[in-house]
Amino acid sequence: KAGVTQTPRYLIKTRGQQVTLSCSPISGHRSVSWYQQTPGQGLQFLFEYFSETQRNKGNFPGRFSGRQFSNSRSEMNVSTLELGDSALYLCASSLYGDYGYTFGSGTRLTVV
Amino acid sequence: QQQVKQSPQSLIVQKGGISIINCAYENTAFDYFPWYQQFPGKGPALLIAIRPDVSEKKEGRFTISFNKSAKQFSLHIMDSQPGDSATYFCAASINGNKLVFGAGTILRVKS
Numbered sequence: 001k002a003g004v005t006q007t008p009r010y011l012i013k014t015r016g017q018q019v020t021l022s023c024s025p026i027s028g029h030r031s032v033s034w035y036q037q038t039p040g041q042g043l044q045f046l047f048e049y050f051s052e053t054q055r056n057k058g059n060f061p062g063r064f065s066g067r068q069f070s071n072s073r074s075e076m077n078v079s080t081l082e083l084g085d086s087a088l089y090l091c092a093s094s095l096y097g098d099y100g101y102t103f104g105s106g107t108r109l110t111v112v
Numbered sequence: 113q114q115q116v117k118q119s120p121q122s123l124i125v126q127k128g129g130i131s132i133i134n135c136a137y138e139n140t141a142f143d144y145f146p147w148y149q150q151f152p153g154k155g156p157a158l159l160i161a162i163r164p165d166v167s168e169k170k171e172g173r174f175t176i177s178f179n180k181s182a183k184q185f186s187l188h189i190m191d192s193q194p195g196d197s198a199t200y201f202c203a204a205s206i207n208g209n210k211l212v213f214g215a216g217t218i219l220r221v222k223s
Contacts, residue, residue, distance in 0.1 A: 004155070031209075033209070033210075033211075035211075042213055042214075042215050042216060043156070043201065043203075043211075043213035043216075044213075045210050045211060045212070048209060048210065055209075056209055056210045058210070090155050090156070092155075094208070097208075097209055098207055098208040098209060099144060099161070099208035100158060100161075100208070101158070101208075101211070102157075102158065103148075103155030103156050103157065104155050105153065105154050105155045106155050
């Protein structure tokens with residue numbers, strides 16, 4: 001059974017640019033959550049999508065957005081990148097969005 | 113009130129010893145407490161989880177102890193092995209969603 005797949009694995013972007021990260025959940029999983037991991041702030045919840053609807057949102061500025069497609073694949077977008085957005089962005093999926101989230105290996109974003 | 117405090121920050125244990133990591137929370141609405149293990153270059157992997165109606169849960173060498181009145185829970189790794197060397201995160205959530213993570217514990221098991 002394939003796990004959670006995140007692409008790309010690594011990204012380098014310049015301040016002010018925007019970026020889109022992709023996540024393919026485990027087959028059959030309908031909930032996708034996104035987390036940001038940094039050395040200073042640790043793991044922080046960004047948002048959760050279930051059946052194409054954003055169901056939960058963390059405390060991040062509006063520059064961070066996401067969406068989910070009908071096949072449960074999800075994308076996350078960050079606009080007007082700042083140096084502080086450099087982080088490992090993790091996607092996690094679960095069957096119904098309640099328990100047992102499985103994480104992907106993440107996308108390492110570096111903003112220069 | 114959403115914080116989960118984790119200690120210690122780092123831990124060195126001899127092979128075969130017991131590793132103990134502690135977490136404390138404030139929000140009494142939390143009803144799901146998982147532990148995750150993360151290796152370098154990988155995402156966190158779910159190790160074991162507990163609900164507040166149970167005081168202890170064991171899976172292989174991993175045990176969660178839960179103290180509802182003290183709002184604390186801990187992970188015990190018995191017979192620690194070098195392959196257990198990783199970063200461990202406790203977390204808490206309501207209904208399993210929107211996980212609030214502790215800061216992490218870097219475990220090193222010396223052979």
